[in-house]
Amino acid sequence: MSAAIRFDDVTLGYDRHPAVHHLSGEIAAGSLTAIVGPNGAGKSTLLKGIVGTLSPLGGRIDLGGSAKGRVAYLPQAADIDRTFPLSVFDLVSMGLWTRSGLFGGIGRKDKETIAEAIAAVGLTGFETRPIGTLSGGQMQRALFARLLLQDAPIILLDEPFTAIDARTTADLIDVVERWHKEKRTVVAVLHDLETVRRHFPQSLLLARSPVAWGDTAEALSAENLFTARRMIEAFDPHATSCERKVA
Numbered sequence: 001m002s003a004a005i006r007f008d009d010v011t012l013g014y015d016r017h018p019a020v021h022h023l024s025g026e027i028a029a030g031s032l033t034a035i036v037g038p039n040g041a042g043k044s045t046l047l048k049g050i051v052g053t054l055s056p057l058g059g060r061i062d063l064g065g066s067a068k069g070r071v072a073y074l075p076q077a078a079d080i081d082r083t084f085p086l087s088v089f090d091l092v093s094m095g096l097w098t099r100s101g102l103f104g105g106i107g108r109k110d111k112e113t114i115a116e117a118i119a120a121v122g123l124t125g126f127e128t129r130p131i132g133t134l135s136g137g138q139m140q141r142a143l144f145a146r147l148l149l150q151d152a153p154i155i156l157l158d159e160p161f162t163a164i165d166a167r168t169t170a171d172l173i174d175v176v177e178r179w180h181k182e183k184r185t186v187v188a189v190l191h192d193l194e195t196v197r198r199h200f201p202q203s204l205l206l207a208r209s210p211v212a213w214g215d216t217a218e219a220l221s222a223e224n225l226f227t228a229r230r231m232i233e234a235f236d237p238h239a240t241s242c243e244r245k246v247a
Contacts (some may be wrong), residue, residue, distance in 0.1 A: 002028070002029045002064065003026035003027065003028060003029065003062075003064060004027055004028065004029040004030070004031070004063070004064060004153070004154055004185035005026065005027040005050060005061065005062070005063055005064070005154065005185070005187070006025075006026050006027075006061070006062040006064070007023045007024050007025050007026070007059070007060075007061055007062075008024060008059050008060045008061075008062065009022055009023070009024050009058065009059035009060075010022070010023045010024070010049065010056050010058070010059035010060065010061055011023075011056060011057045011058040011059055012042065012045050012046065012048075012049045012054055012056055012057060013045070013057050014045075014054075016057065018057060018208070019042040019045040019208060020042035020045055020046050020049070020206070020208060020209075021042075021208050021209040022058075022059070022209060023046070023059075023206075023209075023210055024059075025204075025210070025213055027185060027187060027202075028185075028202075029064075029153075029183070029185055030180070030183040030184065030185055031185055031186075031201070031202050032176070032177075032180045032186050032199070032200050032201055032202065033185075033186070033187045033188070033200065033202040033203065033204060034187075034188055034189075034190045034196040034200035034202070034203045034204070034216065035047070035187060035188065035189045035190070035203075035204045035206060036189075036190060036191075036193065036196055036203055036204070036205050036206070036219075036220065037205055037206040037207050037211070037228055037232075038207060038228055038229050038232040039232075040208075040232055041206045041207045041208055041228065041232060042206055042207075042208045043158075043189040043206055044075075044076065044158050044159075044189060046206065047073065047156045047158050047187070047189060049061055050063070050071070050154075050156060050187070051071055051073040051156055052071075063154065070152050070153055070154065071152055071154045071155075071156065072095075072147045072150040072152035072154070072155045072156065073155075073156045073158075074143055074144075074147060074155075074156065074157045074158060074160055075158050076158045076159050076162070077136065077139070077140070077159070077162065077163065080139075080143070082131055082132050082134075082139065083132055084131070085130065085132075086130070086131050087127065087128050087129060087130060087131070088118065088123060088126045088127050088128070088129050088131060088134070088142050089114060089118070089127040089128065091131050091142050091143075091146060092114050092117055092118055092142055092145040092146050092149065093106060093110070093114050093149070094146055095117070095145070095146040095147065095148065095149025095150045096110060096113075096114070096149050113149065114145075114149065115127075117145040117146075117148040117149050118142075118145050120145065120148060120175070121141040121142070121144050121145045121148075121171065121172070121175065122141060122171055123138065123141050123142060123145065126138065126142075136163050136164050137164040137165050137167075137168035138168075140160065140161075140164050140168060140172065141168060141171070141172070144160075144172055144175050148175070152184070153184055153185060154184070154185045154187075155179055155184055155185070155186045155187070156187050156188075157176075157186070157187070157188040157189065158188075158189045159189050159190065159191065160172060160176075160188060160190075161173075161190070161192065161195065162191070169195075173195070173199055176188070176199070177199065188200070193220060196216060196220065197216055197217070197220065200216055201215070201216055202214065202215065202216060202219075203215075203216040203219040203220055204219070205219050205220060205224055205225070205228055206228070207227070207228040207229075207231035207232050208231065208232070209231065211224050211227055211228045211231065212224040
């Protein structure tokens with residue numbers, strides 16, 4: 001199976017302070033992968049590196065044949081401004097921008113496609129609702145509908161099920177599994193290990209450096225989780241960017 005995302009000795013960080021150290025490996029095309037680790041492990045930083053909003057301090061991230069516009073990214077809820085005066089319809093329609101452009105206009109066929117995406121996440125009837133009036137679960141449904149319209153081969157989700165109700169979580173996991181059946185590559189930062197074990201066949205356990213990567217049952221062993229926790233506790237947050245020594 002070909003690689004959708006390849007990491008070649010990647011180090012990512014802020015102001016030369018590393019948040020992810022020397023990551024090498026591949027995420028297979030069409031795979032369903034969870035990124036797991038303690039708080040401060042560099043999980044969200046890694047997604048920002050993949051999507052291109054954060055440049056590596058060292059190494060390289062290769063998306064193969066996928067252009068940046070072919071990567072759909074859902075950031076954490078805290079990073080989304082809900083005060084902007086948008087309706088649910090307007091928010092979801094933004095998923096068409098990669099195809100139509102910012103000022104491309106919305107035709108009848110596009111409106112039908114938007115309505116189908118809204119229906120797919122259970123928000124029919126909410127089209128005119130301002131996003132500022134939505135509950136956390138309703139907002140996440142709308143954001144998933146926007147992702148559906150982006151029709152991207154690579155989908156990145158940063159804590160997509162945090163602080164939403166169980167029914168919404170189940171409905172959105174169904175959407176994720178639909179993407180997986182369509183052979184899209186889905187990478188999600190997650191904290192709930194039960195959700196990971198039930199729905200994500202592959203996992204990367206990260207503690208600024210990779211601890212384990214592969215089959216979820218093996219990667220998330222008690223021993224590996226303990227190692228990850230100890231690595232974060234021992235990490236110096238003020239360390240400068242490191243370099244590999246060449247023999």
